[in-house]
Amino acid sequence: MAKACSAGRMERCTCDEAPDLENREAWQWGGCGDNLKYSNKFVKEFLGKKSDRDLRARVDLHNTNVGIKVGTSLYGTCISFQDMKTTCKCHGVSGSCTVRTCWRQLSPFHEIGKQLKQKYETSLKVGSTTNEKPVSGHSDQIPRTTDLIYIDDSPSFCRMSRFFSPGTAGRRCYKDKNCESICCGRGHNTQSKVVTRPCQCQVRWCCYVECKQCTQREEVYTCKD
Template identity: 75%
Template sequence: MLDGHLLLGWLSFTVIVCLAGFPGPTAAYFGLTGNEPLSVLPLNALPEELTGRAHYKLCDRLKLEKKQRRMCRRDPGVAETLREAITRSALECQYQFRFERWNCTLEGRHRSNILKRGFKETAFLYAISSAGLTHALAKACSAGRMERCTCDEAPHLENRKAWQWGGCGDNLKYANKFVKDFLGKRSNKDLRARVDMHNTNVGMKVIKAGVETTCKCHGVSGSCTVQTCWRQLMPFHEVGKQLKQRYEASEKVGSSTNEATGEAEISTGSSQSPAPVPDLIPRMRYIEDSPSFCRASRYSSGTAGRKCYKDKNCDAICCGRGHNTQSREVTRPCQCQVRWCCYVECKQCTQREEVYTCKG
C-alpha cells in the first residue's frame, strides 16, 4: 500500500510486493489478475544474471502458464516487458485510488479475495492489467527492446501530400495480437468469465483510442514544408485516468437465458440511465456491490490510521469515525535557482504542517 507522497519515489527503491495465489472462480490472466504468486519488481535495469538466454529465469519467476512461458522465452525482450507491465499497472492503480477507501491494496490475501468476487474494484484490476500489458509491449517494440517486432508500419493516410510517414511509431498492432494470444480465449458460458473478458477488452480499447499522430516539421528556416509523422500512445498516466472514469461509470450486470439459444446473456437489470463516459468505449461491468472498505476485512486493511486531507477526503475515508491531527516540522528544498552552467542551487526551508489520520 503506497501513500500518495511516496508513490513517485517507489520506482527508486527495491520494493517487493508479494501477491499470494488463490483458487479463482474463473481462469485468471496475468499480472494483477493472475492466479499465481507474483512479485511486483522495481523498474530498474535487469541484473546481469538475467541477460541473454538467462531471461528464462525471469520468465520462470513470473509463474506463467505453459503457453505464456513459451511466449515469454521465445523473445528475450518479453520477460522484462511483462515485469514492467505488472509494475506500471500496480503503480497506476494505487495512484488513481490514493484518495479513496480502497487504495488498490495489493497484499496477497486482500487482492486474492477481491479477485474471487465480481466487484467494481475487480473490474478495474482486469482493465488496468490488460492496458498495462498492451501499452508496455507497444512501447517496447518502438524502443527496439523486442526481437520479433519493430516500429509501427505506416497506415493508409488520406492526405499523403501533407506529410510523409516516418519516425518510429508505437506498434499497437503487434501488441494487441500478442496480448490476445498471451491471455488466451476464455469460456463465454459463465457470467463471471464474460464480465472479466469484457473488462479486459475495455483496457485494451482505451489504449487503442488514445493513439495520437505526432509530427515533426522539416524545411528551410522552419517553414514546415514537409512533416514527418508517426503514431504514439498516450502516457500511461492518462490511460489510468480514463480507466478510473470508466470505473466510476461502471454498470452492474446479471445474467439471463436466451430462450432461442439456451445460452446465458448479460443483462443490466436496471432501467436507470448509466453515467456518461467520454466516448464510445464501453464502460466497465461488475456483478456485485462492493464492501465499504471502512474496517479491516478479507478485502482490505480498512482505513484506520490512513492519511487523509482535511478539506478533501477525511470525512469519506474515515467513514464518520473522525480523524487525528498531528503537527510536525518538515524541511524541504526551496527558493531554487539555476546556476551557470549546469546545476540547481536550493535553500532548505523548515515549516510546520499538520497531518491528518483516520481514527480507529
C-alpha cells in the same frame, strides 16, 4: 508493447507498418510509429481465449476487451489506426514545414489511466436470470461494448471486515487533505506530540554526514472508531 517495438527494445517487431497516408501539403510518412498491429495481436495471444461458460466468465471477458480497447486507442473507443495520434516534425527551411515527417503514436499512459478511471466510476452492475448473458440491473441502462460492468458491489473498506479490510479506525491522515475520505465521515482525533529528527545536515570531507537534532511539536491526526 507498441512503444517498445518502436523504441527498438523488441527483437520480434519493429516500427508501425502503417497504411498509406494521403500526401497532403508535402507530408511524408517517416519516423517510427508505435506498432499497434503487433502489440494488439501479442496481447490477445498472451491473455489467451477466455471462457464464457457462466456469468462471471462473460463479465471478465467483457471487461478484458474494454481494457484492451482503452489501452490501444487514443480515445478508448475502438482499436484502429485512425484513433492513433499523428505526430509530425518539420524539415523545411527555418522550420517552415514545407516537408514534414509524420508517424503515429498511441496516447500517453496517463491519458489511458484517466479513461480507465472514468469507466470504473461509471461502471454498470449486471445480473442474469439464466447465469449466461449479462443484463443490466437497471432497465434504463444497457451495457455497451465500451462500458465496464460488475456483478457484486464492492465491500466497505471503512469498517473492519474479516476478509477484505482492517478498517480505517486509528489510521493516520492529513487534516484538510484526506481525513474526510479516509475516515469515511466519522471524523478524526488530534494528538500533539514532541518529535526529534535529524536536521541541518551537511556532508563532511571525507566521507560522512553530520546532522543536528531538532525538536519540534507536531499534531498527528488519526481516524475515530
